[in-house]
Amino acid sequence: xxxxxxxxxxxxxxxxxxxxxxxxxxxxxxxxxxxxxxxxxxxxxxxxxxxxxxxxxxxxxxxxxxxxxxxxxxxxxxxxxxxxxxxxxxxxxxxxxxxxxxxxxxxxxxxxxxxxx
Amino acid sequence: xxxxxxxxxxxxxxxxxxxxxxxxxxxxxxxxxxxxxxxxxxxxxxxxxxxxxxxxxxxxxxxxxxxxxxxxxxxxxxxxxxxxxxxxxxxxxxxxxxxxxxxxxxxxxxxxxxxxxxxxxxxxxxxxxxxxxxxxxxxxxxxxxxxxxxxxxxxxxxxxxxxxxxxxxxxxxxxxxxxxxxxxxxxxxxxxxxxxxxxxxxxxxxxxxxxxxxxxxx
Numbered sequence: 577x578x579x580x581x582x583x584x585x586x587x588x589x590x591x592x593x594x595x596x597x598x599x600x601x602x603x604x605x606x607x608x609x610x611x612x613x614x615x616x617x618x619x620x621x622x623x624x625x626x627x628x629x630x631x632x633x634x635x636x637x638x639x640x641x642x643x644x645x646x647x648x649x650x651x652x653x654x655x656x657x658x659x660x661x662x663x664x665x666x667x668x669x670x671x672x673x674x675x676x677x678x679x680x681x682x683x684x685x686x687x688x689x690x691x692x693x
Numbered sequence: 694x695x696x697x698x699x700x701x702x703x704x705x706x707x708x709x710x711x712x713x714x715x716x717x718x719x720x721x722x723x724x725x726x727x728x729x730x731x732x733x734x735x736x737x738x739x740x741x742x743x744x745x746x747x748x749x750x751x752x753x754x755x756x757x758x759x760x761x762x763x764x765x766x767x768x769x770x771x772x773x774x775x776x777x778x779x780x781x782x783x784x785x786x787x788x789x790x791x792x793x794x795x796x797x798x799x800x801x802x803x804x805x806x807x808x809x810x811x812x813x814x815x816x817x818x819x820x821x822x823x824x825x826x827x828x829x830x831x832x833x834x835x836x837x838x839x840x841x842x843x844x845x846x847x848x849x850x851x852x853x854x855x856x857x858x859x860x861x862x863x864x865x866x867x868x869x870x871x872x873x874x875x876x877x878x879x880x881x882x883x884x885x886x887x888x889x890x891x892x893x894x895x896x897x898x899x900x901x902x903x904x905x906x907x908x909x910x911x
Binding site: 578581582585586588589593597603607612613614661662663664671681682683684685686687688689690 | 694695696697698699700701702703704705706707708783784785787815816818819820841844845848876877878879880881
């Protein structure tokens with residue numbers, strides 16, 4: 577249940593950005609979260625909706641883009657996904673493996689309304 | 694008028710600033726910071742007790758628990774410097790709690806500090822505490838399937854300790870599965886087998902830590 581802590585961090589960042597940029601309103605927040613991060617989207621959305629109520633972000637909507645895991649072998653240059661999750665190449669046994677995707681945990685985009693005039 | 698703004702900022706940005714302060718604090722004092730992560734009852738506190746009993750390595754501990762000071766009492770009884778941090782419901786430690794713990798400690802002549810994280814295989818992995826190494830503590834009764842079920846921890850671990858190995862004759866634990874899954878996730882990770890009550894494996898564990906301390910101070 578680390579989703580609540582993540583939401584707290586996100587709210588802190590959003591409120592600061594809103595203030596600094598003098599946005600009138602934040603309508604939508606899109607996160608990119610890799611599957612390795614063990615975040616459950618439904619819990620995250622619930623935590624977000626509960627936390628924004630009564631704040632300057634009330635009414636904003638959270639959207640989560642889940643990113644599939646992708647691995648890359650630097651020796652044979654092949655790629656594979658979560659089904660064959662490994663940091664040892666399933667094709668050539670090399671341990672020179674890089675995780676291209678799956679560790680994302682970012683605020684990607686915001687849809688905001690600017691102040692009139 | 695509505696517009697879309699690209700942010701591309703880590704959710705953890707605020708936490709990372711605090712973690713970086715903890716890292717600097719430890720670097721300035723030449724302290725190796727080790728974050729012990731494992732299930733409740735996997736033997737994290739017993740491991741620390743065994744280090745005191747079976748080795749001469751000097752260390753201090755930040756004890757993380759949801760409630761109670763029981764673990765800190767156990768460590769304190771051995772004369773090891775310790776502070777208890779309670780999360781009161783929180784399932785993991787965050788860098789700001791570690792920073793508070795550091796402020797309460799006397800760290801004179803201490804060059805090795807353990808953080809015993811809240812017992813949990815999921816949440817503690819996600820939070821950078823400013824540590825040098827995360828160490829996964831997995832006990833035999835938990836079963837051999839834990840690495841693939843909790844891949845992030847076992848991938849991130851700087852060492853994996855399998856504890857309570859004296860129970861192997863009584864429990865169905867497939868060592869081959871554990872070792873091959875671990876190899877997939879973290880091919881070069883040091884893997885140690887430990888029976889803390891009798892001190893088995895403690896020497897190897899302490900030697901590994903001494904190597905890390907030397908690496909850090911060089």
